[in-house]
Amino acid sequence: MLFSEQNYRRGEFCGSIEVICGSMFSGKTEELLRRLRRAQIAKLNVEIFKPKTDTRYDENAVVSHDLNSIQSTPVETSSSILLLNADTQVVGIDEAQFFDEDLPDVCNKLAQKGIRVIVAGLDMDFLGKPFGPIPALMAIAELVTKVNAVCVRCGSPAMYSFRKVASESKILLGEKDSYEPRCRRCYHMADNVILN
Ligand SMILES: Nc1ncnc2c1ncn2[C@@H]1O[C@H](COP(=O)(O)OP(=O)(O)O)[C@@H](O)[C@H]1O
Ligand SMILES: Cc1cn([C@H]2C[C@H](O)[C@@H](COP(=O)(O)O)O2)c(=O)[nH]c1=O
Ligand SMILES: [Zn+2]
Numbered sequence: 001m002l003f004s005e006q007n008y009r010r011g012e013f014c015g016s017i018e019v020i021c022g023s024m025f026s027g028k029t030e031e032l033l034r035r036l037r038r039a040q041i042a043k044l045n046v047e048i049f050k051p052k053t054d055t056r057y058d059e060n061a062v063v064s065h066d067l068n069s070i071q072s073t074p075v076e077t078s079s080s081i082l083l084l085n086a087d088t089q090v091v092g093i094d095e096a097q098f099f100d101e102d103l104p105d106v107c108n109k110l111a112q113k114g115i116r117v118i119v120a121g122l123d124m125d126f127l128g129k130p131f132g133p134i135p136a137l138m139a140i141a142e143l144v145t146k147v148n149a150v151c152v153r154c155g156s157p158a159m160y161s162f163r164k165v166a167s168e169s170k171i172l173l174g175e176k177d178s179y180e181p182r183c184r185r186c187y188h189m190a191d192n193v194i195l196n
Helices: 028-041 078-083 103-112 134-140
Strands: 016-022 046-051 061-063 069-071 073-075 090-093 116-122 143-147 160-163 179-182
Touching: 016 028, 016 103, 016 134, 028 046, 028 061, 028 069, 028 090, 028 116, 028 143, 073 078, 078 103, 090 103, 103 116, 103 134, 116 134
Parallel strands: 016 116, 016 143, 046 073, 046 090, 090 116
Antiparallel strands: 061 069, 160 179
16 A cells, blocks of 8 residues: 555544645645545545635646546635535545635544545645645644655656746646746756756
8 A cells, every 4th residue: 555544434433634745746636536536435425625716627626637537616715615515424625725724623623523634735835835724734634645746857756846937926826837846956956947
């Protein structure tokens, strides 16, 4: 097994919070999809949420860079997640860095109700600073999985999302057009030339 997962038996208390974090292209969404699909195979009731702002690939689906996808509900605020179906046993949340600061409280409430909550998001923004509610979620999670991309410059494990375009705005939706994953050394290189 790649990552440790607990055993879940219906009817037993199994509330928990799992965080999957890392840079862009590190496989956060793929790992989220893998865990959610396994929950569906186990015939658990799964609901998936993402912030309404994330319209990159699809308005109503969580989509990985390899175009694997799963249907989701876009919500404007984290508190809307609490309006989930009464029989939901597993909640998936993608692009969690874009949610408001109440997301950790929301996840705690869900976990206290016995729900397995799996959250994926960027731990750092393009400046290498902690991003939104992810650090607070990491602190309260039972399990934190940090995944790495491959540095596009040197092939080492990459944990930074280097922004290739001139924008200082914290939120800038984009793909390879605007970002590339880099390792610590290549991210901090003085020249920071973009190699195409
Ligand atoms: N530099 C890279 N390093 C790793 N994976 C990459 C890279 N560029 C493209 N990919 C692709 O991106 C996929 C991961 O996509 P995804 O799960 O959506 O990542 P994330 O949600 O972390 O941005 C990989 O399986 C791989 O096919
Ligand atoms: C680093 C950084 C990223 N973003 C945006 C760019 C993408 O739309 C998402 C991240 O998607 P992924 O599934 O993790 O590849 O976030 C941003 O707005 N600001 C940033 O600093
Ligand atoms: Zn590198």
